Amino acid sequence: MSTTPNTQPEPLSPISRRRLLGTAGAVGAAGLVAGGAAGAYASETARSEPDPLSSLGSTAEPFHGDHQAGITTPLQAHGHLVALDLAPGADRKAAAALLRRWSKTAEELTAGRAPADDTGIALDAGPASLTVTFGFGRTFFGKVGLKDRLPEALAPLPDFSADALDPRRSNGDLWLQIGANDGLVAFHALRALQREARGAARVRWQMNGFNRTPGATSRPMTARNLMGQIDGTNNPKPTDDDFDQRVFVPAKGQPAWMAGGSYAVVRRIRMLLDSWDHLSPERQEKVIGRRKSDGAPLSGGTETTPVRLDKVNADGSLAIAGDAHVRVAAPASNQGAAMLRRPFSYHDGFREDGAPDAGLLFIAWQADPMKGFVPVQRKLDRGDGLSRFLRHEASALFAVPGGCVPGEYVGQALLEG
Amino acid sequence: MSTTPNTQPEPLSPISRRRLLGTAGAVGAAGLVAGGAAGAYASETARSEPDPLSSLGSTAEPFHGDHQAGITTPLQAHGHLVALDLAPGADRKAAAALLRRWSKTAEELTAGRAPADDTGIALDAGPASLTVTFGFGRTFFGKVGLKDRLPEALAPLPDFSADALDPRRSNGDLWLQIGANDGLVAFHALRALQREARGAARVRWQMNGFNRTPGATSRPMTARNLMGQIDGTNNPKPTDDDFDQRVFVPAKGQPAWMAGGSYAVVRRIRMLLDSWDHLSPERQEKVIGRRKSDGAPLSGGTETTPVRLDKVNADGSLAIAGDAHVRVAAPASNQGAAMLRRPFSYHDGFREDGAPDAGLLFIAWQADPMKGFVPVQRKLDRGDGLSRFLRHEASALFAVPGGCVPGEYVGQALLEG
Ligand code: HEM
Ligand code: HEM
Numbered sequence: 001m002s003t004t005p006n007t008q009p010e011p012l013s014p015i016s017r018r019r020l021l022g023t024a025g026a027v028g029a030a031g032l033v034a035g036g037a038a039g040a041y042a043s044e045t046a047r048s049e050p051d052p053l054s055s056l057g058s059t060a061e062p063f064h065g066d067h068q069a070g071i072t073t074p075l076q077a078h079g080h081l082v083a084l085d086l087a088p089g090a091d092r093k094a095a096a097a098l099l100r101r102w103s104k105t106a107e108e109l110t111a112g113r114a115p116a117d118d119t120g121i122a123l124d125a126g127p128a129s130l131t132v133t134f135g136f137g138r139t140f141f142g143k144v145g146l147k148d149r150l151p152e153a154l155a156p157l158p159d160f161s162a163d164a165l166d167p168r169r170s171n172g173d174l175w176l177q178i179g180a181n182d183g184l185v186a187f188h189a190l191r192a193l194q195r196e197a198r199g200a201a202r203v204r205w206q207m208n209g210f211n212r213t214p215g216a217t218s219r220p221m222t223a224r225n226l227m228g229q230i231d232g233t234n235n236p237k238p239t240d241d242d243f244d245q246r247v248f249v250p251a252k253g254q255p256a257w258m259a260g261g262s263y264a265v266v267r268r269i270r271m272l273l274d275s276w277d278h279l280s281p282e283r284q285e286k287v288i289g290r291r292k293s294d295g296a297p298l299s300g301g302t303e304t305t306p307v308r309l310d311k312v313n314a315d316g317s318l319a320i321a322g323d324a325h326v327r328v329a330a331p332a333s334n335q336g337a338a339m340l341r342r343p344f345s346y347h348d349g350f351r352e353d354g355a356p357d358a359g360l361l362f363i364a365w366q367a368d369p370m371k372g373f374v375p376v377q378r379k380l381d382r383g384d385g386l387s388r389f390l391r392h393e394a395s396a397l398f399a400v401p402g403g404c405v406p407g408e409y410v411g412q413a414l415l416e417g
Numbered sequence: 418m419s420t421t422p423n424t425q426p427e428p429l430s431p432i433s434r435r436r437l438l439g440t441a442g443a444v445g446a447a448g449l450v451a452g453g454a455a456g457a458y459a460s461e462t463a464r465s466e467p468d469p470l471s472s473l474g475s476t477a478e479p480f481h482g483d484h485q486a487g488i489t490t491p492l493q494a495h496g497h498l499v500a501l502d503l504a505p506g507a508d509r510k511a512a513a514a515l516l517r518r519w520s521k522t523a524e525e526l527t528a529g530r531a532p533a534d535d536t537g538i539a540l541d542a543g544p545a546s547l548t549v550t551f552g553f554g555r556t557f558f559g560k561v562g563l564k565d566r567l568p569e570a571l572a573p574l575p576d577f578s579a580d581a582l583d584p585r586r587s588n589g590d591l592w593l594q595i596g597a598n599d600g601l602v603a604f605h606a607l608r609a610l611q612r613e614a615r616g617a618a619r620v621r622w623q624m625n626g627f628n629r630t631p632g633a634t635s636r637p638m639t640a641r642n643l644m645g646q647i648d649g650t651n652n653p654k655p656t657d658d659d660f661d662q663r664v665f666v667p668a669k670g671q672p673a674w675m676a677g678g679s680y681a682v683v684r685r686i687r688m689l690l691d692s693w694d695h696l697s698p699e700r701q702e703k704v705i706g707r708r709k710s711d712g713a714p715l716s717g718g719t720e721t722t723p724v725r726l727d728k729v730n731a732d733g734s735l736a737i738a739g740d741a742h743v744r745v746a747a748p749a750s751n752q753g754a755a756m757l758r759r760p761f762s763y764h765d766g767f768r769e770d771g772a773p774d775a776g777l778l779f780i781a782w783q784a785d786p787m788k789g790f791v792p793v794q795r796k797l798d799r800g801d802g803l804s805r806f807l808r809h810e811a812s813a814l815f816a817v818p819g820g821c822v823p824g825e826y827v828g829q830a831l832l833e834g
Contacts, residue, residue, distance in 0.1 A: 056473070056632035077494075077600065077630060119694055120645025120709050125633045182633035183494065184641060187764055187775070191690070206766045213494060213630055215473035216542045216599035224601060228537025273608070277536055292537050347604055348765065349623045358604070 056181050056214055057126030063107045065403040066260045067248060068410060070133035071342065071365050072238055075223050076179035078186040079209040079344040081266060081361060082194070083137070083172025083396060084201040092144040096415040098200040099134065102176075102193055103409035106132035109189050122188035128181045130189055134410045135175035135264055135398030143173060149414060151255050153263055153368050154399050160381040162392060169205040169268065169394035177264070177363070179344075181214055205394070207268060209344020209361040222295060222303065226345050226358050227276055227389075229288055230295030233303055234326065236340050247340050249367050249402070257413035260402025262365045265339075265373040268346070268394035271359040276389045287385045289324030297326065309333075323385035329376055339364040339372035359390070369397060473598050473631055474543035480524045482820040483677045484665060485827060487550035488759065488782050489655055492640050493596035495603040496626040496761040498683060498778060499611070500554070500589025500813060501618040509561040513832040515617040516551065519593075519610055520826035523549035526606050539605035545598040547606055551827045552592035552681055552815030560590060566831060568672050570680055570785050571816050577798040579809060586622040586685065586811035594681070594780070596761075598631055622811070624685060626761020626778040639712060639720065643762050643775050644693055644806075646705055647712030650720055651743065653757050664757050666784050666819070674830035677819025679782045682756075682790040685763070685811035688776040693806045704802045706741030714743070726750075740802035746793055756781040756789035776807070786814060 061069045086095065105115045112127035114120075141150040176193055180186040194203065211223055225231040236243050244250075249258045276284070281292055289307070290297050299308035299319040309327055311319035320327050331338045342365060347358040366372025380387060404410050478486045503512065525532045529544035558567040593610055597603040611620065628640055642648040653660050661667075666675045693701070698709055706724070707714050716725035716736040726744055728736035737744050748755045759782060764775040783789025797804060821827050 056630060057634050078627075118645075120698075121641060121643060123641065123645065123710060125629065128630070128633045182630045183627035183762070184629050184643075185633065187643060187762075191694070191773075195694070202771065203767055208764065208766060210495075210600035212542065212601050213473060213545070213599045215632070216545045216602060217474050224538060224540065226538060226601075226604060228535075228540065277608070277612070281537075293540060345600070345604075347625065349625060350620055354619065356608075 057128050058112075059129045059181075060111055060127040061129050061131050063103075063110045063132075063403075064405055067262070068131075068133045068400060068403045069110065070131035070177050070179055071247070071262055071340070071400070073129065073131050073179065074214075075211040075232075075342065075344075076129055076131070076186075077181045077211055077213045078179065078183045079211075079361070080176070080178040080186055080190045081207045081209065081344075081363075082176040082178070082190065083204040083206075084174045084176070084197055085204045086140070086143050086173045086201050087199060090143065090200055092146065092415060094200050095140075095144045096412075098197060099411040099415060100409040101196045102132075102134060103404060103411075105192055105196060106134075106189075106410075107406075109192060115192055119188065119191055121191065122182075122185045125182055125185050128185040130180040130185050131178070132189060132193065133177040133264075133400060135177070135400040136411070136414070137172045137175060137396065137398050139171065140173040144415075146414065149255055149257060151258055151399050153370070154397060157265070157369070157374065157395060157397055158378070160377055160392065162381050162387055162390075163395070164391055164393060165395050166393055169207075171396045172204040172398075174201055175264070175266070175396065175398040175400075207346060207361055207394075208348075209346045211344055225271075225343070225360055226273065226347070227271055227284075228292055229284075229290070230292075230303060231343070232341060233290070233295050234307070234330070236338055245367065246338050246372070247365050247367060253367070257411075257417050258399060258401055259413075262367065262400050263369050263372075264398045264400050265362075265364040265366075265369055266394075266396040266398070267360075267362040267364075267392050269360045269362050270357065270391040270393050272389045272391065273356050273358060286321050287323075287325060287389070289320040289326035298324075321385065323383055325380070325384055325386040328379050328384045334375050334379055337371050337375045339366040339376070341365075365400075474545050476546045476598075477528055477544040478546050478548050480520075480527045480549075480820075481822055484679070485548075485550045485817060485820045486527065487548035487594050487596055488664070488679055488757070488817070490546065490548050490596065491631075492628040492649075492759065492761075493546055493548070493603075494598045494628055494630045495596065495600045496628075496778070497593070497595040497603055497607045498624045498626065498761075498780075499593040499595070499607065500621040500623075501591045501593070501614055502621045503557070503560050503590045503618050504616060507560065507617055509563060509832060511617050512557075512561045513829075515614060516828040516832060517826045518613045519549075519551060520821060520828075522609055522613060523551075523606075523827075524823075526609060532609055536605065536608055538608065539599075539602045542599055542602050545602040547597040547602050548595070549606060549610065550594040550596075550681075550817060552594070552817040553828065553831070554589045554592060554813065554815050556588065557590040561832075563831065566672055566674060568675055568816050570787070571814060574682070574786070574791065574812060574814055575795070577794055577809065579798050579804055579807075580812070581808055581810060582812050583810055586624075588813045589621040589815075591618055592681070592683070592813065592815040592817075624763060624778055624811075625765075626763045628761055642760070642777055643688055643690065643764070644701070645709055646701075646707070647709075647720060648760070649758060650707070650712050651724065651747070653755055662784065663755050663789070664782050664784060670784070674828075674834050675816060675818055676830075679784065679817050680786050680789075681815045681817050682779075682781040682783075682786055683811075683813045683815070684777075684779040684781075684809055686777045686779050687774065687808040687810050689806045689808065690773050690775060703738050704740075704742060704806070706737040706743035715741075738802065740800055742797070742801055742803040745796050745801045751792050751796055754788050754792045756783040756793070758782075782817075 108115045110130045138154045141147050178189050222230045222232045236246050249261045251259045295303035297307040299311035342363050344361040346361050351357045364373045401411050522532045527547045555571045595606050639647045639649045653663050666678045668676045712720035714724040716728035759780050761778040763778050768774045781790045818828050
């Protein structure tokens with residue numbers, strides 16, 4: 001459906017309306033709800049305009065395709081990131097069986113169907129834009145005897161001077177990104193997928209995140225983060241000529257099993273919100289280089305006006321400061337390096353020191369981390385005015401293979417190719 | 418607005434439509450969004466049917482009234498529970514000033530307006546059904562020299578044999594319950610209210626919870642919990658003759674400052690989900706006494722059919738087992754004791770032992786805990802088949818005063834009366 005990340009889904013389109021009907025049928029067929037109720041739901045839907053609230057629940061993101069879902073999917077209200085380590089002794093065959101089970105379950109769940117032996121947590125909810133995205137960490141390859149297939153691009157991320165990383169919440173053999181617009185649908189998928197890992201892999205770390213609920217604002221807007229900024233404006237757009245080239249490994253790229261795939265850099269970045277909130281709005285805007293209210297660059301215009309890094313104020317100062325986040329991070333400052341940022345906010349209550357344990361589960365997608373996250377973070381690490389208000393607390397890099405066609409599973413080209 | 422707890426909000430009604438327009442106006446007036454954009458939004462709204470997604474964001478729950486909001490308000494998708502302790506030396510005057518600030522801010526936020534010096538986190542979102550509910554713990558009264566006004570009903574809850582309570586996450590001088598259908602709106606309110614407590618009180622504990630997003634299912638349904646059960650069916654209904662009597666302190670009740678108020682029992686109840694999920698669906702249904710798929714009692718009928726505790730199967734066994742949760746918890750088994758359960762689910766990732774740290778932020782509302790939670794939990798503690806799958810990990814009891822009228826603040830009758 002929509003391929004524009006970071007904007008609210010559109011009002012019910014003909015496609016999602018078709019999906020709504022499809023879903024109601026599928027739900028009935030899978031016996032998720034009593035036949036009578038499902039029938040009533042489907043026929044009501046066909047008779048009248050759909051319930052104004054129901055497009056949120058009834059939207060299904062397709063599981064199959066060239067790319068996995070959850071990369072260009074519009075931001076979802078709930079997310080779970082899970083890294084798992086293979087059980088000692090798990091081999092390539094065991095890993096292949098796990099990925100096969102996982103793909104099958106993800107296919108069922110994202111269509112709004114219940115898998116066998118279901119916990120029932122998502123009963124009577126629609127798919128609610130559920131996506132499940134699978135990735136492989138560097139340590140996976142050695143453990144299953146596939147060192148020869150380890151992508152160069154999975155080289156460990158370099159150290160950055162401001163890193164304060166917790167190894168127990170970093171890296172991992174396998175990665176799941178679960179997103180949905182309903183908290184129970186997301187939790188349901190987490191439980192189902194975790195259960196299928198039993199014996200084959202155990203959870204290494206798990207993080208919960210959130211974004212705005214679709215419909216909380218009716219203006220199609222870029223998301224806000226917990227610092228209050230509009231975040232995601234200058235992301236590559238799927239309509240850009242070079243979008244695919246930046247974000248996805250080409251069909252004939254290297255290694256072959258990564259065709260249509262992408263690399264995900266995951267950083268848990270805590271925000272020092274108490275210090276941040278002490279800055280005046282003007283100071284905050286200077287740190288970013290954009291206006292807080294509407295995201296317009298300080299060089300003028302509206303949110304979508306291109307940033308003019310060379311613009312000078314009447315007093316001779318730069319309109320966008322030398323250490324402003326958008327200057328230091330911009331492709332123009334980094335030999336064209338760019339990535340697709342698709343984050344979740346997180347908030348895990350308060351720390352022992354009384355500060356909020358909150359910030360960004362920053363996820364950057366790119367065809368090659370050396371032409372995306374790495375050079376940009378090197379620059380930000382040294383010169384970003386925002387970095388005083390951030391703590392990078394965990395880090396991971398995963399190879400996320402392309403999508404699969406019906407009958408196949410994600411990662412099959414790696415594990416059986 | 419709606420006074421039916423535990424059901425999904427209705428499709429856009431004339432009232433919420435009026436609110437939508439009202440909100441767009443208020444937003445423009447408060448300068449939350451640039452004039453042009455707000456104008457466009459308002460006129461579009463007036464011209465055509467509202468965006469099908471926008472009722473979620475535009476619904477405002479009134480702050481003023483006989484009772485505080487957040488008690489009979491439909492379940493919200495996001496919740497924060499916060500207990501605070503007064504700063505050493507804080508007196509009645511300081512507490513009164515805090516409650517006055519808090520009420521003012523809650524009034525602004527719940528109408529979708531930004532308070533002074535705003536963090537901007539909720540900019541361009543509507544009120545999204547935000548509610549803020551204020552309560553006083555037993556320890557509050559001694560600290561501010563109001564021991565003579567301590568309600569009898571705030572007597573410490575008795576110990577229950579299965580309790581494994583963490584004192585650092587239990588009790589507290591003051592309590593905030595924040596609920597909203599958008600995660601950023603809820604977090605925004607949490608930050609704003611916490612900031613206003615600076616110097617006067619500090620956070621003792623804080624918990625995050627969630628419920629289904631309105632619209633994730635289009636059937637008006639009772640909520641599900643993380644065990645997969647429909648939960649909330651046999652709650653007292655606002656349409657019941659004795660609803661007010663059960664839930665709210667009467668206008669001429671004792672103490673006078675609690676008129677229109679209620680008592681909130683808060684229990685953090687972890688679910689042993691791994692053991693639970695090992696039970697067959699049939700065993701799970703016996704433990705509760707209701708069907709998992711649709712919540713119908715095992716004595717027959719549909720979700721809303723009255724439970725027949727005396728029903729006997731053909732083989733002579735009880736249709737609803739002797740230790741079934743609904744039997745042991747029912748008013749009929751507890752001399753009529755009843756409470757309004759209005760919970761949030763919680764999920765804080767995984768524990769050190771690998772088990773999910775997930776369950777129910779159980780909140781029970783009643784005019785008198787001795788005729789609500791206490792006798793029922795005494796019985797459940799001894800005889801409930803469900804208790805093997807639960808751990809009560811934290812507990813608190815708060816006196817939640819009635820609502821206030823414009824110009825007053827919540828708790829004024831206590832602090833100045
Ligand atoms: C919590 C941490 C961060 C916050 C709050 C944050 C916030 C923002 C904001 C508000 C913008 C402007 C709007 C936009 O274009 O999206 C932005 C832009 C950007 N950020 Fe960040 N950011 C964070 C971390 C990072 C990191 C770690 C990277 C990459 C290493 C990064 C890369 C970028 C890029 C490439 C842009 C677009 C610059 C342009 O082309 O104009 N950000 N960020
Ligand atoms: C995690 C813990 C709990 C779970 C999962 C749970 C679940 C349920 C479920 C599924 C029902 C049936 C549907 C309904 O009528 O709502 C129910 C009913 C009920 N529960 Fe619980 N419950 C829990 C804890 C408690 C506690 C601590 C109390 C009070 C001390 C309580 C009191 C009640 C009452 C009064 C009913 C209605 C019984 C009737 O009149 O039919 N529950 N609960």
